[in-house]
Amino acid sequence: MSKVKVLVVDDEIEFATTLAERLNLRGYETTACFCTEDAMALIHAKNIPDVILLDLKMPRMDGIETLEEIKKYNPTIEVIMLTGHGGGIPLTGAHREKHGPFDCVMKPADIKELTTKINQAMAKRQTAINRGKD
Amino acid sequence: MKKEPGWIRKIFINAGEYHKTMTSPERYRRFRRTLFIVMTATFLIPLILTTMLSYYEHRSQMLANLRWNAESAKKTIETFLAELQTVLIYTASEQTYEELVDQETLNKLYQRLKSHYPGVVDLGIIDHKGIQRAYAGPYELLGKDYSDRECFKAVTASKAFIGMVEMGYRKVPHFAIALSFFNLNTGQNWVFRTSIDVTTLDKYIENIGTGPLSDIFLVSRKGEPLLQSTSHQYGAPLSPYPFELPHNRIGITISEERGVWDYVVLKAVSYLEGTPWALVLLKHGYLYGKDWSFFKARLFFIVMLSTVLALLVIFQITKLFVGRIREADEKRESIMAEVEHTSKLASIGRLAAGIAHEINNPLAIISAKTGLITDLLELCEDFKYKAKIASEIHGTSHAVERCKVITHRLLGFARRMDVTLENININTLMQEVLSFLDQEALYRGIHVDLDFGKSLPIIESDRGQLQQIFLNLVNNAIDAIGKDGKVTIKTRKQGQNSIQIDVVDNGKGIPQEIISHIFEPFFTTKDSVEKKGTGLGLFITYGIIKKLGGHISVRSSVGVGTTFTVTLPIKINLSRRVHNVESQSPGS
Numbered sequence: 001m002s003k004v005k006v007l008v009v010d011d012e013i014e015f016a017t018t019l020a021e022r023l024n025l026r027g028y029e030t031t032a033c034f035c036t037e038d039a040m041a042l043i044h045a046k047n048i049p050d051v052i053l054l055d056l057k058m059p060r061m062d063g064i065e066t067l068e069e070i071k072k073y074n075p076t077i078e079v080i081m082l083t084g085h086g087g088g089i090p091l092t093g094a095h096r097e098k099h100g101p102f103d104c105v106m107k108p109a110d111i112k113e114l115t116t117k118i119n120q121a122m123a124k125r126q127t128a129i130n131r132g133k134d
Numbered sequence: 135m136k137k138e139p140g141w142i143r144k145i146f147i148n149a150g151e152y153h154k155t156m157t158s159p160e161r162y163r164r165f166r167r168t169l170f171i172v173m174t175a176t177f178l179i180p181l182i183l184t185t186m187l188s189y190y191e192h193r194s195q196m197l198a199n200l201r202w203n204a205e206s207a208k209k210t211i212e213t214f215l216a217e218l219q220t221v222l223i224y225t226a227s228e229q230t231y232e233e234l235v236d237q238e239t240l241n242k243l244y245q246r247l248k249s250h251y252p253g254v255v256d257l258g259i260i261d262h263k264g265i266q267r268a269y270a271g272p273y274e275l276l277g278k279d280y281s282d283r284e285c286f287k288a289v290t291a292s293k294a295f296i297g298m299v300e301m302g303y304r305k306v307p308h309f310a311i312a313l314s315f316f317n318l319n320t321g322q323n324w325v326f327r328t329s330i331d332v333t334t335l336d337k338y339i340e341n342i343g344t345g346p347l348s349d350i351f352l353v354s355r356k357g358e359p360l361l362q363s364t365s366h367q368y369g370a371p372l373s374p375y376p377f378e379l380p381h382n383r384i385g386i387t388i389s390e391e392r393g394v395w396d397y398v399v400l401k402a403v404s405y406l407e408g409t410p411w412a413l414v415l416l417k418h419g420y421l422y423g424k425d426w427s428f429f430k431a432r433l434f435f436i437v438m439l440s441t442v443l444a445l446l447v448i449f450q451i452t453k454l455f456v457g458r459i460r461e462a463d464e465k466r467e468s469i470m471a472e473v474e475h476t477s478k479l480a481s482i483g484r485l486a487a488g489i490a491h492e493i494n495n496p497l498a499i500i501s502a503k504t505g506l507i508t509d510l511l512e513l514c515e516d517f518k519y520k521a522k523i524a525s526e527i528h529g530t531s532h533a534v535e536r537c538k539v540i541t542h543r544l545l546g547f548a549r550r551m552d553v554t555l556e557n558i559n560i561n562t563l564m565q566e567v568l569s570f571l572d573q574e575a576l577y578r579g580i581h582v583d584l585d586f587g588k589s590l591p592i593i594e595s596d597r598g599q600l601q602q603i604f605l606n607l608v609n610n611a612i613d614a615i616g617k618d619g620k621v622t623i624k625t626r627k628q629g630q631n632s633i634q635i636d637v638v639d640n641g642k643g644i645p646q647e648i649i650s651h652i653f654e655p656f657f658t659t660k661d662s663v664e665k666k667g668t669g670l671g672l673f674i675t676y677g678i679i680k681k682l683g684g685h686i687s688v689r690s691s692v693g694v695g696t697t698f699t700v701t702l703p704i705k706i707n708l709s710r711r712v713h714n715v716e717s718q719s720p721g722s
């Protein structure tokens with residue numbers, strides 16, 4: 001079975017690289033990007049991750065806008081938002097179901113909690129891909 | 135807003151000082167005093183003016199009445215004298231001088247006149263030398279010389295003369311009427327003279343009828359004023375009259391006079407034409423009379439009663455009015471403080487959120503780094519300080535975890551400012567809310583009964599705001615009971631898409647007339663003295679419930695209790711709800 005591809009997008013370089021390293025140690029194929037533009041370039045280059053860990057607040061293009069772009073490009077990519085502040089995700093109901101993030105995790109995140117959510121997100125993506133194939 | 139005139143602002147409030155001394159007691163005392171004075175003046179000035187007008191109107195009516203009486207009396211006396219003169223002229227003209235000097239003829243004439251005019255004392259015929267040639271009457275006056283007497287001189291010049299009252303040869307008060315005729319046979323003038331008893335004049339004047347409180351009499355015009363008829367006040371004819379007569383000889387002169395009994399009387403004086411007399415009419419009881427006293431007493435009573443009543447009413451109105459203004463100011467100040475407090479809390483929340491966010495990022499890096507070190511240590515073979523390093527890293531991770539708890543709490547506080555949706559078990563949430571009020575309920579002897587529905591769906595809503603709603607409702611229920619009672623919390627599913635929560639108390643209940651106002655802002659039934667109610671609790675509760683897509687209703691019965699029913703949707707469409715809330719208000 002191929003490794004789950006994870007993309008960590010955070011402007012905090014130390015955090016992104018360390019988290020990517022820790023996930024790699026746990027058997028994930030993790031890449032770290034430090035801005036949304038790089039992340040979108042990677043996705044457009046057909047290097048599509050299974051799950052994206054996306055920081056909510058970033059310069060230029062923030063997490064919400066990036067999320068919308070990602071979902072527009074490929075709705076099966078699951079996104080887990082990482083947030084360092086108290087604001088909620090302004091997407092609700094059906095809209096949240098289809099275009100919203102898989103979940104939202106507050107920083108500093110526990111690695112076990114994070115891997116559990118990545119696995120759940122992967123399972124959801126797999127189901128969506130299988131449904132698409134059928 | 136219409137701006138009030140400057141003078142009102144000057145009298146009442148200096149707007150610039152309004153906020154500085156909003157609830158200063160001195161300001162309200164000053165305001166109340168000014169309001170009292172202005173209202174009293176507004177009432178009393180017209181009252182005093184009306185009273186003065188009534189007073190002077192009444193006085194002028196009395197004067198007019200007196201003038202009319204004097205005019206009437208003057209005309210009556212003048213008519214009497216003119217009639218008497220006409221009769222005498224007619225009587226004398228019927229006979230010649232030679233016939234009249236015949237004693238028998240004169241006696242007959244005297245008897246005839248006396249029968250019609252009992253006041254005629256005697257008759258006399260005086261020749262051109264002033265010697266009385268014939269006389270009919272009770273006195274011995276035949277041959278008396280009148281050539282030096284004023285009446286003889288005056289009648290020779292003016293044909294007719296009425297003399298002043300005198301004692302003369304008769305030694306009784308009388309006045310003379312003399313008429314001058316021309317004798318064609320001798321070419322000499324002769325005089326027809328008659329004396330009239332003053333009592334005739336008195337009787338005539340008495341019958342004029344100028345009212346019981348009047349004194350009417352004649353006074354001589356020449357020299358020292360002497361009474362020419364009897365006066366109730368000044369005595370018999372020929373007594374001195376102690377006042378000067380007015381210089382104005384035309385019309386009626388009205389003045390005040392302090393009479394012999396030292397009280398003020400109203401006096402009207404009029405000169406009688408063709409006589410040496412002035413008519414004096416005194417109106418007694420002008421200032422001290424019954425009519426005047428009654429009028430003054432009545433006027434005084436009405437003015438005093440109106441003033442006392444007005445002062446009482448104005449006092450109460452100003453007290454009430456200023457009290458209401460003060461209450462409103464205090465309420466406003468309390469609301470301002472509340473708003474300031476809320477705003478401060480919101481600022482603290484935002485500040486806390488900002489700090490937490492800034493700390494969270496480096497904390498996340500530390501957490502990630504310590505995690506990585508732990509991961510790497512697990513992969514490494516044993517070395518000398520591995521256990522020690524692992525222990526130190528664990529300590530660091532533990533410290534990071536503590537920091538995380540703090541920052542997450544701060545962020546949780548800030549999150550209540552916005553609507554943050556999460557999945558909520560309403561029964562668990564109610565348990566959390568009640569845990570805040572357990573001690574309060576226990577202290578007041580209030581039993582909290584839980585009637586939770588089983589298998590309730592998980593709802594999507596804002597935890598913090600739901601806590602605020604139910605904390606407020608349960609707190610209100612406890613306040614409504616006061617001591618010893620029961621609060622019941624019921625939860626159940628309502629239809630397919632919502633759940634219902636009832637907060638029931640067996641407190642004093644809400645009267646029907648105010649139940650429609652309880653969701654309005656600033657409406658409270660809690661005692662304002664204790665500062666327990668701001669009137670915003672249910673208003674905010676209503677707003678939050680609407681924002682969360684729910685509904686609140688109330689049923690109450692006085693003496694039985696109150697039930698607040700909250701309905702919440704299982705799934706919420708936040709954007710639609712926010713729009714709906716903006717277009718509604720609790721009063722609508």
